[in-house]
Amino acid sequence: MIQKLEDFLVKYPGRVFFLLIILSLAPFFINLGLLPLFADEPTRANVALEMILSDNFSVPTIGAEYYYNKPPLYNWILAGFYLLTGTYSEFITRLPAIIPMFLFAISIFYAVAYFLKDKRIASLSAILFLVNGRMLIYDSMLGHIDIFYSWLTFCSFMLIFYFLQQKKWFLLFFISYIITALTFLAKGLPSIVFQGLTLIVILFYSKNLKKLFSWQHILSGITCLLIIGAYFYNYYQFNPNLEGYLSTIWDQSSKRTATEFGFVKSLIHVITFPFEHIGHVFPASLLLLFCFHKDFIKGIKQKPFLTFISLVFLANIWVYWLSPLTRPRYLMMLYPLVFILWSHAYYSYREKLSKTNQVFNKIILFLALAVSISIPNAFWFDLQEIVPFLSAKIIFLFILSSLITYLIWKLKESKIIAFIGLLLVLRLAFSWLVLPFRLNHSENTYYRAAAIEMGTIVGDKPFYFYQYHPEETGIPFHDRLIFYIQKTRMKQVKFTENDAKPGYYFTFDRDLKNPDAILIKSYQNLKLFQIK
Template sequence: MFDNSNLSFAFISLPLMIQKLENFLIKNPGQTFFLLIVLSIPPFLINLGLLPLFADEPTRANVALEMIISKNFSVPTVGAEYYYNKPPLYNWILAGFYLLTGNFSEFTTRLPAIIPMFLYAISIYLAVSYFLKDKRIAALSGMLFLVNGRMLIYDSMLGHIDIFYSWLTFTSFMLIYFFLQRKNWFLLFLISYVITAITFLSKGFTSIVFQGFTLIAVLSYTKNFKKLFSWQHIASGLVSVLIIGSYFYNYFQYNPNFEGYFSTIWDQSSKRTAAEFGLYQSLVHIVQFPFEHIGHLFPASLLLLFCFHKNFINGIKQNPFLTFISVVFLANIWVYWLSPITRPRYLMMLYPLVFILWSHAYYTYREQLPVISKIVDRILLILALAVCLGIPAAYFFELQNFVTYLNIKIVFLLSISIGITFMIWRLKTSKLIPFITLLLVVRLAFSWFILPYRLTHLEDNYFREAAVEMGAITKGQVLYFYQYHPAEADIPFHDQLIFYLQKTRMKQVKFTEDDAKSGYYFTFDRDLKNRNAQLIKSYKNLKLFQIK
């Protein structure tokens, strides 16, 4: 006979368990944050190295690989030709990962971006916890950096420089505030300028813009503008110049073409201005800019609704730290707001400043905005239900052909999602924490299902395999990329081809416009003019020739 006592006990104990969970989340935001950090590691690392390198990844990888092959870490090159677009600090780090791990895989290439991503989130938590003395805001701000839409399913998969660079820039902001509070002008200037030198050697002139606008705005707002003319500022600036100058002095020993280096960096910067794109396109960008980035940051941007409280602005003014990050944000955001081809990853050092303000508004005003709170809670629940419905949809995309143990993974993800959705429904004041956990489940589903699916449908994978095969055929022999100039931009997957060829051969590819020399040649969409050229193999638009 069925025992009703066990069922009754379950119904009685369930509300108590929910209440205990809520009490834990309320009382232990710091422990909750670090638990979420640990839980986020598998979703972000699983299948991280599955897809071929794309976007800017192969360029960074090429420079680092060629440094190792040539044993010259002073001068960045691609295809043995000088590369001027970025200074080499990030490439040194990437080369270090290659040498440390002993491989040049996609997973290793992306680690120098993924590790700083976690360190960045932890840095946000530590800074906000220290300056605001509110671990709830600190935990939420740090996690929003990991689970906003842009980071969750795009930037966290790429071995780009921007996360590392933005982490250092954000750290500089926080240290400026730390020493500003103590009126320690020498350390304020010195440390921020040392970080500026480091970030300059990573990405170039952008670092000077951040340092300049930040210092001018902060010192002006705090009525310390005269400190820009102090010996502490001048001496610290000279230290930064010395660090940057030391690199370029060493660089000059190998390549005296400074004009080519600086003109390229300047040309890249000038392409992002209204002068390049025209007034109409610039105006359209200015109008779209805030809405576009609210979309990129969804669902974190839901918390923007709490900023409409009448006391929000006054609350910022009354808190020195919130005032500081607002001044820093406003001092730097306009550069990107006026730049028509601004990409979201360029703003990663500014996004956390917004997350802090949104988190502050959420915890400060949610009880005073019951209607908005109810709307946000309903949206969270609807999104959670959508995730629960979306996971079984994997069956309709024939993923069994690409995903191992598909049934087990779907059951696992669906069970966790239903449990988390139940918590979102039942918890009263801590709904955001299980919702953030659910977003990590979404990322895990993305890593398990979407990435393998993309692998089989991306043209990049074909060119990776073609480049690896050509590299194997020509290993130990001279290989030229025929007629590289001047149509690099017209060759799809150009840098991918170069990287996978060089990775397979462990020898630099040489660019040439002359087909008179003996050796192997690969071409894109063209034949060799040399009559003695023998076609070895064709790969769609690629061809591999040999001249004996």
């Protein structure tokens, strides 16, 4: 039985990949909408919701005031999900990020399978995108823009290589610049940086740098600018403050650079950066062990695709390496490039590095045992009242993880595939057990209920957020309140510094100055007032 399973896993890596994709749907989608919006999610949700409420999809706003930080492409997509489903739930808010996550993995698989003609490397590198630590328990449950944006950017990388191989210069430039226009309309200036650095390095390496001055490149660049310009022209019809919009977009990109920080902080970041990101993508980073073979660099040089992705990685990574405020989600389009290199090293050198392979197998077996042994500890976390069928779920998870641990021990060639299965079980445990625990112990749950209650009390009457001046770290919290209030009443909340107008006001850590203000209700550090 074990041998038949081994034969299947070795013989059909493509089928195994898609089987793992199907099996991963439940772990990633169960309880996806359970937690209140947090981090940058409410900002994206607010812009999309206010587009619908104002019936104006040209001008992003929050609290009926212009929002300049990001162009609106992702918000258009999110608004489309809201309109198609007729709901503004957390689950729907996260779908435009989660669906591209699976499309991203599938894109990695097909690209690597096509260019390297090795479905083992394609399958492993693609599935590692789903089960690296950062994606497994954080980014995959957030409605952030970065997965969608990174997927488009990665596709641009792959298309550049495809057309480079065929010497189809017009298609190389034109399609990559169309994607650049789209990604710019999603996130702004980083798209120009990715496109520029990638083209310069690749054309220089391939001895085609003069193509930067070709009509194909110039026409494609102009097309990109025309698409971006058409958006800003339309925007100008509603808000002539283009200077404020563009300066904010510039500030959003430039403020994270090393020039904004002291030498010591920047130096510490430069030193710790690679180790930090090795930790973020653990346990995928365990494959680094196989990159220490003496032929690793030579093997990359022998395969044009591996050379290409190495150059793309090196061309772009330094921007983030030198930026102290870089967040892991900004590198999602670059992570798959190293996953491909690591997967290549694993399948190319594991037999030659027999001792390293033995150590690797022992590490994943130890991790599997640790996961299996840890699962029954969930009985001690008072989950009975918040997790339905708790005992059945824990027993199921324990049996499944134990069975997979046994497979990791017994399989010879496919231990890593079984280990990936264990990581999916770990994510299922996270979705079933950890997310309800967080919901029950998070202050976000209280504030969501408070915001919904305020929206219900006020209804369609005028509603204002008084003296809205949060620090940058407080913006997600305030945006979350605004989203749930607006979602409840389906009318905009407006920022104000004037408390003389009739209506309802909510405040954060302050009172109204108007002596006629009536306190309706307090919610910890929030207060709801009425002025008649």
